[in-house]
Amino acid sequence: MKYLPKIGHLxxxxxxxxxxxxRSASRELGVSQPGLSRTLRELEQTLGTQLxxxxxxxxxxxxxxIAFSQRAEWVLEELKRAAEEVEQINHYTHGRLTVGFSSLIALTVFPGVAxxxxxxxxxxxxxxxxxxxxxxxxxxxxGEIDIAIGSVDPMAPPEGVMIEPLFTSPFCIIARKGHPLANADNLLALRQAKWLLPESSMGYYQQLQNELSHFYRQVEVTPLRTDSVITGLNMVLNADYLTVVARAMCQPLQLDGRLVALPITQLPSAQYCAVWSQKSAMTTNARQFLIRLREACRRFSW
Known part of the structure; x- marks a missing residue:
């Protein structure tokens, strides 16, 4: 390939x-349809293939x-990040930062870190x-998210990202206060309970599935699955379901004493990590956020 595509082509x-x-693309870009078609033909000629x-x-x-689209998205996003960081260094703007995490982080360390x-x-x-x-x-x-925080299975880490362990959190089973099984101290006593379980197959979810697979096979009612915290809490409080949460969430989820953690210690702990793109250099804003996140996780009692 003699020439690289232009940014306008991408x-x-x-x-x-x-x-x-x-038609829709030309309207979004504010250009004529013939002009857009000409740009696309130039791109295909530059690459020597039909896209x-x-x-x-x-x-x-x-x-x-399809292959080129994935690369083009990353190139444009990375170029945008580079321009924003240069502007930040030159003090023309302070840039942006996008972080992602589950409800555990939202309910514990994030307010202080932010x-x-x-x-x-x-x-x-x-x-x-x-x-x-x-x-x-x-x-x-x-590149749309600078840093994500979530549970990672150390035996099967995700590909294409850098990983920094932050903390380990044990998990527990919660029920509404007054639930008939609220004092159960072993899993076998919970075979007839209604369960709401995580939908995702990553991180501690997979650990739960692996370590409790024998118990899951004995549950009499097929579990309801969701990743929604609001749905989970509503089912626990109003429909007598049981669910699994990080023990660190119990205090912020007390809801005026309406929830209790069952005295069961047979659940695995999960390792939570900061995750960022392997392809992109971390921005100054992301580094500053990660410094504060590390310190907050170190001080918090998980």
């Missing part, structure tokens, strides 16, 4: 891939187009995405 191709049609299949139904990506971070860098645009690590990883890999 931006045009990305919008067409997202929109699914030349798009055009039909009356719209646009579809070829196999080469406050300390904003005191030092008050002009940084801090964006938070809440979710399990499995749902956050695509954003980490393509």
């Amino acid at each position: 931006q045009a191709f990305r919008q067409v891939a997202r929109s699914g049609s030349i 798009l299949l055009r039909s009356k139904e719209g646009i579809a990506l070829t196999e080469a187009g 406050d300390a971070f904003k005191q030092t860098l008050p002009q940084v645009l801090l964006t938070v995405k809440e979710g399990q690590l499995s749902s956050l990883l695509p954003g980490v890999r393509n």
Whole structure:
């Protein structure tokens, strides 16, 4: 390949891939349809391959187009991050930071970490995405999320990311106060209970599945599965379900004494880690956030 694609080529191709049609993409980009079509042809000529299949139904990506789309998204996002960091260094702007984490972080250390971070860098645009690590990883890999925090199985770490262990947290079973099984001290006593279990197969979820698989096979009612904390709490409080949460969440989830942790110690602990893209250099804002996150996790009683 004699020449590399231009940034305008990448931006045009990305919008067409997202929109699914030349007409919609041209409207989003504010250019004419013939001009956009010409840009796409130039890109295909530069690469020496067909990227798009055009039909009356719209646009579809070829196999080469799919592969190129993934790389183009990352290149444009990384270029944006580089420009923002240069501006930050030159004091024209303070940039942005996007972090993602599950409800455990939201209910424990994040308020203090965010406050300390904003005191030092008050002009940084801090964006938070809440979710399990499995749902956050695509954003980490393509550069949309600077840092994610979640549970990682040390025997099966995710690919394409850097990992820094932060803390280990034991887990417990919770029920509403007054639940008939609230005083059960072994798993076998809970075979007839209604269970709500994590949907994700990553991190401690997989550990739970591996270590408690024998017990799961004995549960009489097929468990309900969700990653929604709100749904889980509502089912525990109002439908007598049991669920598994990090023990560190018990105090912030007391809900005026309406929840209790069962006296069962047969559950595994989970290792929580900070995760960021292996392909991208960590920005100054991300490094500053991680410094404060490390310190907060070190001080917190998990």
